[in-house]
Amino acid sequence: MTARGTGLIVGPPSEAIEAKAPSLVEDAYRAMKTAVRDNVFPPGYQGSEQEIAIRLGMSRTPVHEALIRLQEEGLVRVLPKRGILVCALSPADMREIYDLIATLEGLAAELLAGDEALRRPALERLDAINVDMRTALDQDDLDAWAQADDRFHRELVERCGNSRLARAVHTVMDQSHRARMLTLRLRAKPVRSLKEHLAVTSAIRKGDAVKAGTLARAHRQHARDELMPLLETLGMRHL
Structure with missing residues (x-):
């Protein structure tokens, strides 16, 4: 003017x-x-x-x-x-990312399970997301399942009370997202993934930090062990 x-x-x-x-x-x-x-x-x-x-x-x-x-x-x-x-990722990069995520999400689950003030609001979100995952699986909607799965893991770290941990996990999750989506329909239907989410959520609800951490780490390790042979079989060297 x-x-x-x-x-x-x-x-x-x-x-x-x-x-x-x-x-x-x-x-x-x-x-x-x-x-x-x-x-x-x-x-x-x-x-x-x-x-x-x-x-x-x-x-x-x-x-x-x-x-x-x-x-x-x-x-x-x-x-x-x-x-x-x-930037492209190699299969070796993906292994490193999953190893790091497994460690950090295990710690996040332990922190949540050990703090009632953090636990209650987190469980409301995790329970709701697990329902979304079950609905997506029942409808064979893998895209909706993948979105819910991503939300579960983000909520887990965002609500653990350690913002630096959350930022570190978000960064490497973003780096690995392409590979997960490229292989989404080449992997078995992720029924076990939901069962493992429910087990992690249950351990957090009980306040069992050791079990929650162990289950959260094992969950990511199972995902890694499913993905890595698939990348090798498909000859995917740049992700």
């Missing part, structure tokens, strides 16, 4: 600009992460910031800042003057 009697263009208050910019970066970050997780930008994809901004319908500045965040999370590499490269 024009300031009265000056002819100068007056922009929005600086507070409004500062509030808007982080929102644009967050929007770009979420859009780009989703594109990488869902294989819209597959492993090995290389593109300029301008190209990505056009595909996302955004300006380059928030896209640039979002890509820096994604590089910190190991999803992309920022290539000076060349744009970005979507």
Whole structure:
């Protein structure tokens, strides 16, 4: 707008600009992460910031800042003057990720089981998600099952009272998401996965920290031991 009697263009208050910019970066970050997780930008994809901004319908500045965040999370590499490269994972990377997740989620389950104040609200969410998983399996809806499974593991770590642990798990879960989805329909129907979720939830409800941790670790180890031979059989070297 024009300031009265000056002819100068007056922009929005600086507070409004500062509030808007982080929102644009967050929007770009979420859009780009989703594109990488869902294989819209597959492993090995290389593109300029301008190209990505056009595909996302955004300006380059928030896209640039979002890509820096994604590089910190190991999803992309920022290539000076060349744009970005979507990082590929090897089967060895996947094994490392599952080993790390098993350890951290085991600790998260122990923390939840050992703290009644944390346990009660967490169980409400975990129980509801287990119902969603059972419904998805009954309807043979693997996509809905995968979404519920992802929510279960995120809730487990987000509610354990250790925010650094949760952030670490989220980062490696995002890195491994593509491989899980690529092999979703090549694995056996995940009936055992639901049974193991129910067992972990039951141990948390009883306040049995040792059992909850043991079961949570075993659950991820079983998933690893199912996935790794499948990747080898399919010859999937870049995920």
